[in-house]
Amino acid sequence: MKQLLEFIPLILFFAVYKLVGIREAALTLIIATVIQLIVLKLKYGKIEKQQLIMGVAVVFFGTLTAYFNELEFLKWKVTVVYAVFALALLISQFGFKKPLIKQLLGKEIQLPHAVWEKLNLAWVGFFLLCMLVNIIISRYFSDDIWVDFKTFGILGMTLVATLLSGVYIYRYLPKTDE
Template sequence: MKQLLEFIPLILFFITYKLSGVRDAAIVLVIATILQMVILKWKYGAIEKQQKIMASAVVFFGLLTAYFNELRYLQWKVTIVNALFAIILLVAQFQFKIPLVKKLLGKEIKLPEQAWNKLNLGWAIFFIICMLVNIYISRNMSEEAWVDFKSFGLIGMTIIATLISAAYIYKYLPKDEQNNHKDGEN
């Protein structure tokens, strides 16, 4: 439910953009994002820091987009947010020697430190790639192409990055006891 709720503002933005244009889509995105935050707070009692950052960026750049009736402000948001995430991951890892991915997943998964570092670096590179692809599409393709990319391309890229991360993590997971028991019988 929580993951579905996170996509509703994007879906509403996409539909409104196709039906009514940039200004209306930006207004719908801002309102839906604010409602999303209210529902998350009401239903789960708290809003995660990443969700607060994203919502603040959506509201700020969405209002600029609506006011000036120009999509470029939302295009900047995607670039800035991805750059910010990459910088935070890289600074935490190389300056403070803390892979933030471990902070997020370390309670559920036990990995060697070098694996956490590689995973953290992989996600930083992913955010840089998203930023660069966003810049390329926003500068070289139509607004409609960018909206399609924002609505579906980034989600697809994130799913692929998540699957790659899962495959990477899988090799470090302990084998279940049943497999260990079968190995002992032979």
């Protein structure tokens, strides 16, 4: 339910962009994101840092997009958010010696520290890849192609990265005799 709720603003943005235009799509994205954050707070009692960062970025870059009627601001939001995520993972690992991935998932999964570090760096690579692909598509392809990529391409890339992470950590999970 929580994951589905997170995709509703993106789906609404996509539909309104295709049917009406960028200004209305940006306003829809902002309103849907604010409602989403309120629902998450009411239903789960808190808003995760990642969701809050995304929400603030959507409101900031979405407002600029709606005001100037220019998609370029939302294109930069994707780049900036992924750069922030990659930087946070790098700082957690090399600055604090505590991989952020472990802090996020370590309550549910027990893995050796070296595995957490590799997984953390893999997600840094993923965020940097998404950032670079976003820059390339936003610069060299049409706005319509970028919206399709943002809606479906990044979602697909995230699904693949999540599955690969699961395959990687599976061999390090404790084995049970059942």
